[in-house]
Structures are given as C-alpha cells and as structure tokens.
Amino acid sequence: MLRQYELVERVKSYDPDADEAALNRAYVYTVQKHGTQKRASGDPYFSHPVEVAGLMTDLQLDEQTIITALLHDTVEDTLATIDDIEKHFGPEVASLVDGVTKLSKIEAMPEDERAAENLRKFLLAMSEDIRVLLVKLADRLHNMRTLHFIKKPEKRQRIARETMDIYAPLAERVGMYEYMREMQALAFRELEPEAYSTITKRLGELRGQDGGQVDAIALKIKQALAEAGLKVEVTGREKHPFSIWQKMSERHVSFEQVTDIMAFRVLTETIEDCYRAMGVLHTVWQFLPGRFKDYISTPKNNGYRSLHTSLMYENSMRVEVQIRTREMHGRNEFGLAAHWAYKQSDKADGQVAWLRDLIEIVDASHDAEELLEHTRMAIYQDRIFAFTPKGALFQLPKGSTAVDFAFAVHTDLGLATVGAKINGRHMPLRTRLENGDVVEIIKGGEAEPQLAWLGFVVTGKARAAIRRAVRLKERDEIAEIGSKLFDEIAIRVPARIGKKAIRAAVKRLDMEEPDDLMFAIGSAKLTDREVMEALVPGCTAEFEEEDDWSRRERQISIRGLTPGLAFELAECCHPVPGDRIVGLRRKGSPVLVHAIDCQDLADGVDTDWLDLSWGQRSQGAVGRLNVTLYDRPGTLAEMAGIFAQNKTNVTSLVQTQLDHPFTTYEIDAEVQDLAHLSRILSALRASDAVAQADRM
Template sequence: MAGDGNHVTPARPGPLAGRGMMQPDGVETAPPPRYVGAPAKVGKTGQSEAQAEAGVSAHNLIRRVRAYDPGADIATIEAAFEAARRAHAGQLRDNGDPYITHPLAVATILAQMKLDTASIVTGLLHDTIEDTGLTLAELESRFGPTVAGLVDGVTKLTRLELQSDRTKQAENFRKLVLAMSRDIRVLMVKLADRLHNMRTLHYVERLDRRQRIARETMDIYAPLAERIGMDRVKTELQNLSFAELEPEANATIRARLNYLRGQGADIIDEMRAEIARVCNEAGAQVIDVTGREKTPYSIWEKMQRHNVAFEQLSDIMAFRVLVPSRESCYVALGALHGAYPVIAGRFKDYISTPKPNGYQSLHTGVTLRSPRNQKIEVQIRTPEMHDVAENGVASHWLYKQPEAQPKSKEAGAMPVPQLRKLRWVQDLLEILENSAAPDEFLENTKLELYQDQVFCFTPKGQLIQLPRGATPVDFAYAVHSQVGDTCVGAKVNGRLMPLRHELQNGDQVEIMTARGGSPSPAWERFVVTGKARARIRRYIAQAQRETHLDAGRVALTRAFRQDGVDGSEKVLETVLGAFKAASLADLYVAVGAGHVGAKDVVHAAYPELKRSARAPRMVPSFPSRMRPKLPGAGNGLALTGLGAGVAVHFAGCCHPLPGDKIVGIVATGKGVTVHTRECATLASFADTPERFMDIDWDYDAVRERSAEPHVGRISVIGANEPGMLATLTNAVSKHDGSVVNLKITNRQADFMEILIDVEVRDLRHLSTVIAGLRGAAGVTQVERAKA
C-alpha cells in the first residue's frame, strides 16, 4: 500500500483546500491533487481508465531531473516509470484517478530535492512489491541491487505502517532506523511518500484515521526530516499535521496572519530595503533579503511553550539576509546590532556551533525604529548555508561527491562508514542495541529526536550537544557509554554538583568515574536522553538477571539437597520443557525471580517425591498500600549490598526502618527479606547461614528521598472509652505520621491493647510519634511492637 491514504473519497473538501501559494518559510506547495495515498484493492479497467492512464506521463519529471543533473540515466527512469505504470494498471485511487499518479508524485518530490537516479527510480517503484505482482528478484534483475534494496526497505516499513497497534508502529520505526543506517535514501523516499500522502490526507473519510496518521507524522517523520536538515519537508509535514490535529487553532492563527499580512503589506518592502541598506553600508555585500512569516504550527508551539498570547510574540515576522561569505555574516550582524536595539536573549550563533543536522546561521532579534517600532527576527547566512538549511542531506548529497563514491561497479552504493559518522545516527543505533523491546526503542528515540539543544564542553574543550534539561549523567553517556556506566560524580564549571543538576549552555562538565562503578536505577528518573535511558535500563535488566540467576541456583541446590536427590545440571535439563525454559540459565532466573518454585522443579524431576506438604509459614505481608515498591520497578530502594533489580520485602515481624541495623534473608522464590538484627525470627535461620546477606541502608539515598514513607508498628495500651481511637490517630497526625492500619488485639472493660501501623520517614521519626502518643490522654503504655 502507499502507506497512509487508504479508504478515501474525493467528496470531502478538507481543511487544506485552496492552497497553492508561497507558504511561510518558503514552503511551496501545489493545490491538493485529486489523487491520494492508496489504491483501491479492486480497480476498474474500462476504456476511460485506460485513457486516463495513457494521459499520465513522466515528461515533467524527466525535465526536472535533467535541469539539475544533465548526466542522469534518463533511460532507466523511463523504464522504471513504464514498469510502474504497467504494474499498477487497472488500480485506481478512491477518487477514480490512475494509481500511477502517486508514485509519479513521490518521484517528483525527490526530483525537487535534486536526488540521484536510484532515488528517483525507487520513488516510482516503491509500491510495486506491496501492491502488484512484481517481485524483488525481478526488480533486482531489471534495475540492480541498489534500487531493489531501497524498494525493499521502503516496502517493509509500509507493510507495518498499515497497522495501528503501538507495538507494530514501534517495530516499524525500529526497521526504519536499521534501513536508513545502511542507506539514508530509504528515509528520504519514505519522507517523500509521507509528504504526498499528507498533502492528500483530507480525502480520508474517517477522522480517527486521519488523526492517527497526522500524529504519527508529527511524532516521528517531522523530527526525522529535521534531523537530516530538510527544513522545507519538516515544516510542511508539521503544518499539515497541525491542521488535522488542531483545526480550530490552525484556522484562528491563519486568520490572524491574513489580517496582519493585509495590515503590513505596505511596510515589508520598506523593512527589506532598510536592512539591506544598513548591511551594505557596513560592507556586508548583501545578496538578497527576503521576508517571511512564522508558520501556523511554529506560532502555536511557541504560544504553548511560553504560555503567551499571539500578540505577545515578537518574531511573527522574520527576514533572511544572504551574504557571500562567513565573514560577511558577522559584518552584517555587527551592522544590525549597531543600528537597532537588540532584543535580549535572542542571539544564537549556529555558525560556530552548528546544529546536529548541519544547520548554520546567525539568529538575532532587533527592533526597527521605522516603521512602527517593529520587532523582527533576522537570520544571516551564506547561500551555501541556506541550501543546507532548506534541503539538509540532499544539499550536500554523498552520492554526488566523486570522492565519496564506492569502488564498486554499482554506481550509487551507499558509503556506509560516512553515514555512520553522523552522531545522531550513532546514537539511534546504540539506543536500538540497548532497548529490550520495540516500544521501548520508540519511546527512547522520541526522547532523542525532540527537545532543543544545549551546548556543553569537556575539560579539554570538546563540544557536546545535548537536549534541553540534560544532566551530567546524560553528558557522561554522550561522551561514551563506559563513562556513563562508571560515573560517580560531576563538576560543573569547577564546582561539585548533583548528578540531577540541569546543564546550561556553555557549561564545562567534568565527569568523575570509579573503577567498578555502575549505573543507579534512580538515574532513570531524571535523565532526558534516550541513549542514557536505554543504557541504564539495559544495565538494570542484566544485573537483575544475574541476581536472579545466582539466587535461583542456590535455591535449587538447597531444595534438591533437602530431599536427598541428585540436582545436577543433567537432571535439570530434563525438566526445561516443563517450565518453558530455553536453557538452564533461564530456569535459574525463573526460580530466582519467584516465577517458578524450587520445590516444583524437584517434583518435576522426581514425581514420586510430590506430596501435599504443609505450606511453610511465610513472612506476613503488608496491605497493598503499605507494601514497598521493588527496586527496578520505578523507585529504587535505599539499600546497599543488593544487586540492581533484586526482589526485596520488609519483614512483617520486626518492621525495619532507616536507622535500624538490618540483615537480609534469602527466601526461596521470594528474593530477599529485610529484618532488624535484633529480630527474634532470625534464630530460626541459624542452621542455614548461607541465607544471610550483609546489607545496610543507603543513607545518602534516604536523605535524598526524605519524604518517602516506611511502615513502623507501635503497640499501645489505653483506656477503653469513647474517642480513644480518635485521640490516637490525632496524636499520630500531629507528628506528621499517617495511620495505615489499626487492629485491637485485646479489649477489656477498662482498657484495650492496639497495634498501629504508621507511615514514618525513619527510626527517629517513629520515636517522635511514640513520644507524642505517650503524652495523649488516656494512654498508659506505648512501645515499638516486637512482633
């Protein structure tokens, strides 16, 4: 399928009808064509359709290609068009147009980007494998392995794209990253396909489908277009998506822009002439000055981000100044700053520090005194910089550079090592490697694609680009994954700062590492880069698996020894199928994680031993609201001596709190149970010392999460009189405690004994609550419960 425009009708005019003019930011679009994104499954083959197909030709496409590449292989393009026309013969758009109009439009968009012959041919053939009888082998024999590979890459993406399920979408995007890491042209063809389908999205009847496609475009394809520097494509995709997702806001902003355009039409030329005069007088040799408006989506996004009204925006109008050289850019900047008041905080130098996609320009904001004290944004760049800003990768296309051509007989094969030098491609590939599941990869990649940049430096002066809100941990992982894994502290501008500190532009960051250091599960809560999050999650998963593996091996060894039977690996291998374990390691992990009982494994190996044994007395559990979260599940317990992700339970017999001396007991199938060292229950484990673990509180983490509650148990003896329970709960709340459970264990005529479970911060807080209870009216005795 063509990917996005299925099940459409020509009757719906749509919100984007009546375009066909120069849009803001120089995005030139044609009026909506009658063809849309996908063919009807069963087409009609009458004489009128055949005549319509015959009327479609590649003449204009070939004329465009010859204009920028006189040496293009026109014969191959014509052969590809004829192959596509014949393959799609009889297939129609839902509005009755021949289907060939869609691949022809995609190829034309690629020609507007001035891409190579292989890309143009791929645009013409990109739907043939999916929708026609042509096979990949036939394409390879007729057009070569490069074109066949490109068509195959786009086809695999489109098949999954038709599914609305999030996991399918994530798997689709995963394949896109792999495909474009081998050949970036896959992405460029896909962007052209998506752009044409978005231009005709208004023909889709179902609102939910239109909005799903628009949201996917806004979340994935527009950021990818920005990453490869294709600003025109990004801008049009955003505005088309915005018109579908926020039609009322879009209409309102367009109406305001139309009004301002009418009001200010007479002063645009005056402003352009004034800017050119000031710059030329300073010797900048201005080539051209163009005025533009911000696009509706960029206006809306800025209003949302800064929570301001339309009237408060100072850069609705912007001007681009083209000068012949890099030096002239700074001459023009100095002239404008000398002639007009500068708007504070608006200057950005992307020439000395380009964006990750290669964008270079000087941005500044000034107030023109005449006419009307107008606040404007000015972008200053060379024609070469402007070409890169508009067309991105296509403007300095690797395939056009003779020195980049591979030493193979097949022209146009992708120089993979050069593509992989792009830092953002490296980051996406590393996220792909570290993410455990497709949907996790999609989440982490969105983090990598979005957000503005901050620029920080290593002590040696290396520039590191990070998203806005990045922390020293993100910085460490940006330098190198091993640096991030072993990070233990950071200095920002020479001062020791917390790892959660938000970095600012120009910060110098020194990362302190330690041999044997490892990522903390708590880092995941504040990192903002997908690369850091994927690496941290991978480490936690590996550490959790290793901990479960060791615990499972110990549990199984003990279980087989208790029954006096052989528990060798040879025996265990015979029961792997019964527990759906692929290997012994998987079985150990399942037992250590508590998914499989050690006794169940023994009974599976020796069925004759199976008997109805009395269930062992387990440690009392908390009510659900009292139960602490497990490490690795989102909070990370403040304990040391445990592997990351190990299952942990607090004993209900002694209710340990920060401040208590504690010890861990390995419980079969349950992970580790934490007891106080004075707990009487520990005597029952005296004959199995291998089950004891030396653990302690991580008091730095405890202080960091001082508001995190723990549960302590208090025993109270008080008068059996009306209002006593209210008195007790009020006394607890006055000292910042919270009653989560209360039980009357003994009630007599004049007194009663009560157990109260209270949420407190630590042992000192519990002592404060106990002191408060002792001073309450009617209370005769209060102490910490021992059991």
C-alpha cells in the same frame, strides 16, 4: 501530474549524463503495473509515484533515486517482485526499492507488533542507503498533501499523528527543514483543526493590519547592512501556524503574547560576512541575551549551519533573524538530500559520513553515530530507546528520565548520579527521554539519590533503589537529630553519661547499636522518660508527671460537637489550638476538623459544616512546618536544637527537596497551641542555619 517527457527533462537539466532510456522505462513500468488502481482522490494511482519522483528532481537527486521513486510502491501494491525490478533496472535500484518497501511494511504493522519490533533492525533498514530515506520522506509528504481525500476521520488522524511523531522529526534530524515544516503544517491542520483555523485567521488579520510591516522591516535590515558595505539578500515571513502553536503551548500564553511571530533570513556571500552582519545588527538594534546561537562554528549534527539571534525592533517588537551564506541556505533547507547533490562525485565517502550523522548502529563492524538524536520519534507508544555514548542500547518505558536510564545501565551508576548530558547538552535529571537520545550520566564521588527523584522516575528498578538509599540517608539524618536531642536529655539525668552508660541503655532497650538509640530518639519512638530510665534506671521517679513535657498526652477537646461524637484533625492543614476551625461531617465518618482558611474546604460542598472552637484543655496538636536549611555541616543539628529548646516533640521529618545549596524538610511537631508554634517559627527564622521556615 508530471508527464513522462517533463520528468526526463527535469533530470537532464541538472544531470545531462542521466540514462534517459532507463527513466522512460521506469515511468512506463509504474504506469503499467499500477494499471487501473485509484487513489482516494480518484486520480490514477501511478500519479503518486510520479509526483514523488518529481519531488526528488526538485532536490536534483541522481537517476537511480528518481527511478526508485517511480517504482517504490510496485512491490508492495502490484504483482512485481524485487527480482523483476533487478532484472529490468539493475541491483542498485532493486536494493533501494527493497529498502523503501521494508520501511512501508514496518509502518503498516499493528501497534502491538510494531512495539515488539527491534529498533536496531528498523534503524538498519533506514540506513542501508540514505536515498531510501529520502524517497520515503517524499512519499509521506505527497501523501500528506492529499490526506484530505481520505474519507475516514480516524485514518486521517492516524496518518497525521504518525507524520507528526515520526516523519516530521526524522526530516528535521536529516536537515530537510522544508519537508519538516510542510509535514507539521499539514498534520497540525488535521490533528488540531480549531487551533489551526484560529491561528491562521489571526495571522491573516495581522497581515492585513501591518501594512506591509514584514517587507518594511526586511528593507530596514537590508539598508542597515548595505550601509556597512555588505551585499545581502533579506527575506521575511511570519512563523508557521504549528510553530506558533508550539510556543503558545510551551509558554502557556495566548496568541497576542507570542512576541516573535516574524522571522527574517539574511543571505550573505561569505562566512566572514555572516559575522559582520551579526555585529551590525547587534549595533543598530538591541539583541536579546540568551537568544544568540552560533551554528556556523558549531553546526548541528545534521549539518545545519547558521547564526540565530533575536532583536528588539521598534515599539518593543521582537524579531528573529537567521544569517547564513547562500550555500549554507541550500544545504540547510534540504539537508542530506542537498549534501547528496553536492557530493555525487564522492558517493562512497559521503555515504559513510551521512550515516555517521544519521545513525548509531550497535554493531562493531560499522563506524556510526546516532540517527535519532534531537528527534521526537514516538514509533513505540509503550517504550523508548536510548543510547549510551558508546552505543549500548537500552529500552525503557515511555516517560523515562535520565535517572531511569542511569539505573538501567547499572544500579551503582544510578546511586552515583549527579547530572546528565542528553545529546551533548546538560539537562535536568527529570528530563524525559525520547527515542534515539544519547545519554551521558555524570557521576559524583559523594552523590546520593534524592527523595524528589521519586516524583518523576517511572521504572521499578529505579524506584526501589532510590527508596532503599533514601531510607538509609534519612536514618542517618534522623539519627543526627536524635544525637542532638540525646544531649539535651542527658543533661537532665543525675549522673555523668559516658559510652558505658549508653551501651547499657542500648542493651536495656533491646537494641544493637548506639545509632539505633539515636534513631529511635530522633524519630520520636522513645520518650524522654524512657531514655532517661534506660540510662539510669529509677532516675525519673522524682519527676512529677506535669513537669515532663515529653510525657504529656495529647489532650484535644473541641466545642460544638455532640458529646461522644468522634473527630479527627485534618492532615491537609494540621490545625492547632488558636486557629479558627470548622468541622466537616460526612455520614459514617468522624468529623474532620479544618483550619478555617484550609484550601481543601472547597471539596466539602456536599458535607455538613459545623462551627467549632477549641476546648480549654486542648494541647499536643501537631503542626506541620516547611523548613529550608542551608546545605552545610551542622545546620540540621542546629535546627534540632531549636526544637529541643522550645520543648517540642518532632514526630516526623522528611526531606522533600535537595537543591544545592539548600535542603528542604517537611516536619511534624507537637505544639501546645498557635502561640507555641509561632515561637518555634520565629526561632527558626532567626537562625543562621535556616533559609526559610513556614507553616504548611
């Protein structure tokens, strides 16, 4: 623990004009107020605020921030009041201490109360003064350093999870990467002890085997740049265990498969030298396309500036390199805290600028942007909060996507959605939103909701609107198929079919519009004979029953079953005559007939298996197809024509995916046998309208 004179000397070393007397009074005040209180480690409680103040001196923050750090727990944990703080240390320090206290109170709320807390108030509490946030982050960092002294595992887990979900992302958002990395490492060790131990052990083994490889690579980089006339400082390190764990989890790979474990930092004198160094490295070693990022010309929202690239070093080793000036490095590692130190002469203007980087306050009297952009703050376990580009705030269930957000703003916006920008970047519509994301919905003039959206949206409003729109769209597409099939039927009627005959048929079938007739045909609700009779009553009397393929009843017989025993054809594999089949029998249920290669047979280990075969008169089974069409006019009609030419009833057609320029359908079609199904597949695959056709 820092002694009183050591703390004062630290402050005076970078701020000779600091009020030494005020610093001494604050040190004594916190010692007196916390008195005999003890921490879990057994140390006197006042050691904690003293250490937090020490962290603030590392950032070279002003005396008011140091005093706030010393006093930050006095109001919450002692008999001191804000009025007492203002009386002894002035209104500025009192305001700062009050801000930290408010943050602590919100942090201590039970989950149900915390979920009900208005996010806007939370943001405002943090944004009253940037120094409040800096003290709170230092407070959490020191608490994490002493986390292992807490005896209750559940409490350690709660604090570690809160740190990982709230404080580490928040530190990243304000650019304090050193704080972020240490918080993540300490929380990771508590939350995933086995993973932490394993990765740390493997890193130790790697360190012992490489024979100083990190230093050797750093030297090679420095030599290459020196030969080009660049004076630089190069350092290398292994990536942190949590960073490696993230890559393993995201890529689903083992430790050995993580190729970019080593990272190197190049510090230059000028911005021009940064780009020159990048050019030299890309000339000497092959760089990996898609891994180059220029945060100098386009800084991150938290002010971070650097060039990032990945190189293919000797023996196919990937290494990550960051290039920045020394000044950038100082600001990058400690973000807004470093910015405060550089801008003390212009605190008023700087404060507004930092707040614009920190927060978007939904308030016309403030000039602000977002606080939580690019963070993963999960304060509210049951909901998230996202902003429109203009600052409107929307609450959504956790797990909501850009599509949910669009429908939350307005149903018409959701229906017209074609894309989304999240925090300024184009992202897939299925991207899950996180607290503080700024979402811009991109509209299209002819956009339509997709059935596939139902696979990832979570809000009731979005699901209801999508279902309604998809039903209307499917109706139009099925009616288009019906129209094609109608033309095939009309050819067989002994009369010229015009609009008058169609209107009469619609009336006879008790329908309202010709589209209703086409939809009924396309959805297999009417047989060919029923349509022909509606068009020209009595015209089907001359047809023999066996010649009307559409009227044949499904006649499925199975050999190997006890006479009278009920059976069903499995929906998972849709067996058709010609397939090798097997039956699964469970007590009280019909025998379920599967194709012999059905993957769901693995679930039948607790059932009786029956060796079955098709009877002689088996026909009219349903085959399920997966057909991908090119997304252009006429392809759907051409597919319908192929089914009609092969005398196949389509009993179900569902659009499952729209991925321009392709549209995929799941189709159930009645077929006579496997040979009939194969002919249909061959005809589909031969069509220019079809990109792919397979049996499911």
